[in-house]
Amino acid sequence: MRRAIPEVPILLIIVSIVLFSCEKDVVTNKAESAVEVSASNEDFKLCETCPPGFELTEDGVCRLRSIYQQYRSLEDQGVGGLKTALPEVRDGFTPEQIDLGRYLFFDPILSKDGTLSCATCHQPEKGFSDGLATSVGIAGQQVDRGAPSLWNVAFLKLFFWDGRATTLEEQMQGPLFAENEMGTTPKELLSKLNGIENYRNMFQQAFPNSGEKIGLENVYTAIAAFETSLISLNSRYDQYAHGFHGALNKNEIEGLNIFRSFVARCAECHTPPLFTNQQLAVLGTPEPDGKPLDAGAQIPYNDPTLRGAFKIPSLRNVAKTAPYMHSGRFKTLRETVEFYTKGRGHAVPEGENLYLHWHIWEPNLTDTELDRLVDFLQTLTDESFMPKQPDRLPSSP
Numbered sequence: 200m201r202r203a204i205p206e207v208p209i210l211l212i213i214v215s216i217v218l219f220s221c222e223k224d225v226v227t228n229k230a231e232s233a234v235e236v237s238a239s240n241e242d243f244k245l246c247e248t249c250p251p252g253f254e255l256t257e258d259g260v261c262r263l264r265s266i267y268q269q270y271r272s273l274e275d276q277g278v279g280g281l282k283t284a285l286p287e288v289r290d291g292f293t294p295e296q297i298d299l300g301r302y303l304f305f306d307p308i309l310s311k312d313g314t315l316s317c318a319t320c321h322q323p324e325k326g327f328s329d330g331l332a333t334s335v336g337i338a339g340q341q342v343d344r345g346a347p348s349l350w351n352v353a354f355l356k357l358f359f360w361d362g363r364a365t366t367l368e369e370q371m372q373g374p375l376f377a378e379n380e381m382g383t384t385p386k387e388l389l390s391k392l393n394g395i396e397n398y399r400n401m402f403q404q405a406f407p408n409s410g411e412k413i414g415l416e417n418v419y420t421a422i423a424a425f426e427t428s429l430i431s432l433n434s435r436y437d438q439y440a441h442g443f444h445g446a447l448n449k450n451e452i453e454g455l456n457i458f459r460s461f462v463a464r465c466a467e468c469h470t471p472p473l474f475t476n477q478q479l480a481v482l483g484t485p486e487p488d489g490k491p492l493d494a495g496a497q498i499p500y501n502d503p504t505l506r507g508a509f510k511i512p513s514l515r516n517v518a519k520t521a522p523y524m525h526s527g528r529f530k531t532l533r534e535t536v537e538f539y540t541k542g543r544g545h546a547v548p549e550g551e552n553l554y555l556h557w558h559i560w561e562p563n564l565t566d567t568e569l570d571r572l573v574d575f576l577q578t579l580t581d582e583s584f585m586p587k588q589p590d591r592l593p594s595s596p
């Protein structure tokens with residue numbers, strides 16, 4: 200019998216979970232909080248080192264380092280064998296830009312009424328989603344769809360469920376300026392940020408060659424820099440893929456095999472190692488009761504064949520991001536997986552004639568197979584590069 204004695208995976212397993220931050224420790228002890236230390240510029244000195252998983256290059260930017268980069272197999276070949284390379288990553292931001300983005304991401308000052316930050320709907324402990332079927336914006340306003348996870352957005356080429364944005368910078372202008380989300384305006388946002396000395400100093404640290412005034416482009420760059428630092432590639436599945444066979448148990452391996460099989464066909468769309476092939480697909484996912492069909496990508500692409508098409512989501516950290524699908528219709532992974540076996544088009548509303556993707560059919564998976572798929576999906580969790588939430592915000596130190 201072959202015994203796996205992997206060198207690299209052992210190193211991977213002992214990666215400690217250190218919340219990445221250069222913040223000074225804040226004393227939260229009650230007795231001492233009476234002697235409030237007033238914030239000085241020194242308190243908001245930005246990080247000069249890259250987040251874990253990144254290496255600082257000679258030109259002062261952070262580059263991702265992952266074992267997957269040693270795999271040479273071409274992207275989009277076959278159904279994503281264990282040694283498939285990752286798609287190209289968006290990196291190359293400075294440590295200061297990433298750290299500034301972290302503060303902005305958690306700061307409700309970015310919303311019109313100061314109640315909502317990006318992190319309200321993208322909560323770190325919920326896989327950077329919000330646990331709601333559909334999100335809620337300022338003043339309790341409903342948003343049409345659910346908040347997706349932000350882990351590994353550095354690898355994505357399309358954003359939003361309907362794929363209507365192609366860059367993170369373009370994407371974030373959606374929530375920032377939508378009346379039912381953060382509800383601010385470019386003018387209002389800049390006037391608020393420019394009115395805060397801490398932020399003026401921090402933007403100087405992150406963008407030393409920019410003028411005195413904070414500009415919109417730099418706000419977008421910093422937030423994008425932070426988002427691209429949310430890397431999750433060290434799950435038990437990854438350890439298995441890198442050759443440590445003991446990382447998955449028998450049930451989980453069975454689940455992986457079903458996932459990659461030509462019966463279930465999950466991997467045709469949720470292609471490893473990112474667990475998405477980054478395309479749009481029509482599944483005929485049901486809406487919550489009483490809600491009309493969401494036309495999805497038909498609208499931005501003005502293409503009737505994309506009616507009801509949505510972006511194929513990555514499944515990394517999917518155990519953390521319930522409820523599932525664009526409308527949050529399914530509460531559990533078991534329910535979600537069961538949807539796929541109930542038959543092609545079974546949930547399409549009457550009168551609709553959708554162009555269902557040809558990999559959506561009726562695989563007739565047994566209850567046990569569905570359970571194994573869920574077991575496998577739970578091995579895709581890795582939060583070892585979880586960023587630290589700021590103890591204090593530059594807007595309200």
Ligand code: HEC
Nearest residue numbers: 316317320334335336344345346347358359360371374380
């Ligand atoms: C009110 C809740 C809410 C807030 C606040 C919010 N988002 Fe989102 N976010 C969502 C929802 C809902 C979607 C999906 C919308 C859709 O697809 O139509 C989304 C989508 C995204 C996506 C696309 C992910 C993907 O895989 O396509 C990114 C990236 C993102 N948000 C980042 C941000 C950033 C950065 C901020 C702060 C500037 C922010 N969000 C603020 C709810 C929110």
Ligand code: HEC
Nearest residue numbers: 463464465468480484509510511512523524525539556558
């Ligand atoms: C034809 C491509 C395709 C195939 C095949 C496919 N999926 Fe999906 N999957 C999608 C799309 C598209 C969505 C989002 C649909 C929506 O929001 O309405 C999705 C969503 C999901 C989600 C929810 C993720 C989230 O964040 O909400 C899970 C879990 C999932 N799929 C698992 C599977 C499993 C397990 C299989 C195999 C049985 C499978 N998928 C097969 C395209 C596919």
